[in-house]
Amino acid sequence: MINLKYKQFVAFITFCFLISCKQEKRDLSKIEGKQIQIDSTLKAVDSISAFVQPFKSRINQVLDSTLAYAPSSLLLDDGTRNTSMGNLMADIILTEVAPLFKSKTGKEIDFAVLNRGGIRSIISAGNVSARNAYEVMPFENYISIVELDGTATRELITFLITATRSHPIAGMQIIMGKNGGLESVTINGKPFDENRNYFVATSDYLVQGGPSIGFFNHIVSTADTGYLVRNAIIDHLKKIDTLKATTDNRFIQLK
Numbered sequence: 001m002i003n004l005k006y007k008q009f010v011a012f013i014t015f016c017f018l019i020s021c022k023q024e025k026r027d028l029s030k031i032e033g034k035q036i037q038i039d040s041t042l043k044a045v046d047s048i049s050a051f052v053q054p055f056k057s058r059i060n061q062v063l064d065s066t067l068a069y070a071p072s073s074l075l076l077d078d079g080t081r082n083t084s085m086g087n088l089m090a091d092i093i094l095t096e097v098a099p100l101f102k103s104k105t106g107k108e109i110d111f112a113v114l115n116r117g118g119i120r121s122i123i124s125a126g127n128v129s130a131r132n133a134y135e136v137m138p139f140e141n142y143i144s145i146v147e148l149d150g151t152a153t154r155e156l157i158t159f160l161i162t163a164t165r166s167h168p169i170a171g172m173q174i175i176m177g178k179n180g181g182l183e184s185v186t187i188n189g190k191p192f193d194e195n196r197n198y199f200v201a202t203s204d205y206l207v208q209g210g211p212s213i214g215f216f217n218h219i220v221s222t223a224d225t226g227y228l229v230r231n232a233i234i235d236h237l238k239k240i241d242t243l244k245a246t247t248d249n250r251f252i253q254l255k
Contacts, residue, residue: 063131067237071244074123076116079166079247081176085122086168088245089136089233090114093201094170096232097143097225101199105223109145110187111171112201113156113215118229119168128243133233143227144204147220150194157185157192159214160251167215169251176253183254203229 074085094112101109121135148156160167161176175183185192197220206215207222237243 063134064129066127066129067234068128068240069242070123070125070128071242073125074243074245076119076122081166081174081251081253082168082247083166084245084247085119085136086114086116086166087170087248087250088123088243089119090168090170091245092232092236093143093229096236097145097201097227100225100227101145101201101223107199109171109201110198111169113160113170113206114168114203115206115213115215116165116167118203118205123243128237130234130237133230133237137230137233139205139229141229142204143225143229143232144202144207145223145225146200146202146207146216147197147222148200148216149197149218149220152216152218152220153192153198153200154194155217156200156215157182163214166251173249174251178254180253 074088076083076085078084079086090112093114094109098109101107118139118141119136120138121132123132123136157174160169161174161180161182172185172187174185177183187198202215204224206213207219209215
């Protein structure tokens with residue numbers, strides 16, 4: 001009898017426990033919030049500022065250390081079809097990634113092309129630091145290598161000569177006639193050959209944008225390098241002493 005009562009008691013306690021653990025279904029009725037302005041009116045927390053300061057100082061030291069020197073400012077508006085800043089960027093992409101691509105694939109990169117809008121700052125005359133590289137390329141864009149057939153390469157050339165902005169190129173020369181038509185194209189010093197494929201160094205942003213951006217409508221293959229454009233800039237600055245990029249005849253229109 002006692003054993004039966006004990007079992008009944010245990011069953012009752014277990015039932016009550018299960019009932020108490022049952023979650024009541026609740027529906028969200030409203031959400032409230034307020035906008036907090038992030039400006040000078042916010043007071044810094046001394047303990048947090050003290051904790052962050054050593055890291056901040058070290059980052060600033062690295063970013064502001066001089067890597068190279070620019071005797072004159074590199075601009076984005078000092079030329080019609082090519083600019084000193086654009087030429088520098090395209091040259092950096094081509095020269096820095098070409099050895100990596102060659103070591104992995106045994107193939108040569110034929111030329112490089114970037115978009116003018118992706119270059120976010122000029123480089124002023126004077127000392128050049130890693131901070132300048134972040135200002136020029138604040139985005140996490142990587143260098144990609146696309147393989148284009150002759151037809152797609154011609155489409156790219158047509159896009160470049162009809163564009164309203166001067167998109168940077170390296171490793172190729174485009175000459176337009178007086179009337180704006182295409183006069184000639186050479187790639188690596190050789191006449192453009194529509195019967196062969198070309199390997200082009202560019203930004204993954206242009207590759208991912210596809211036909212909607214206009215650069216690459218038809219791609220044979222793509223190779224991701226895992227190499228940030230910004231890191232290529234910094235690596236290049238570390239190798240040289242003086243930046244000497246200027247406007248030249250890589251992309252011109254006859255007068």
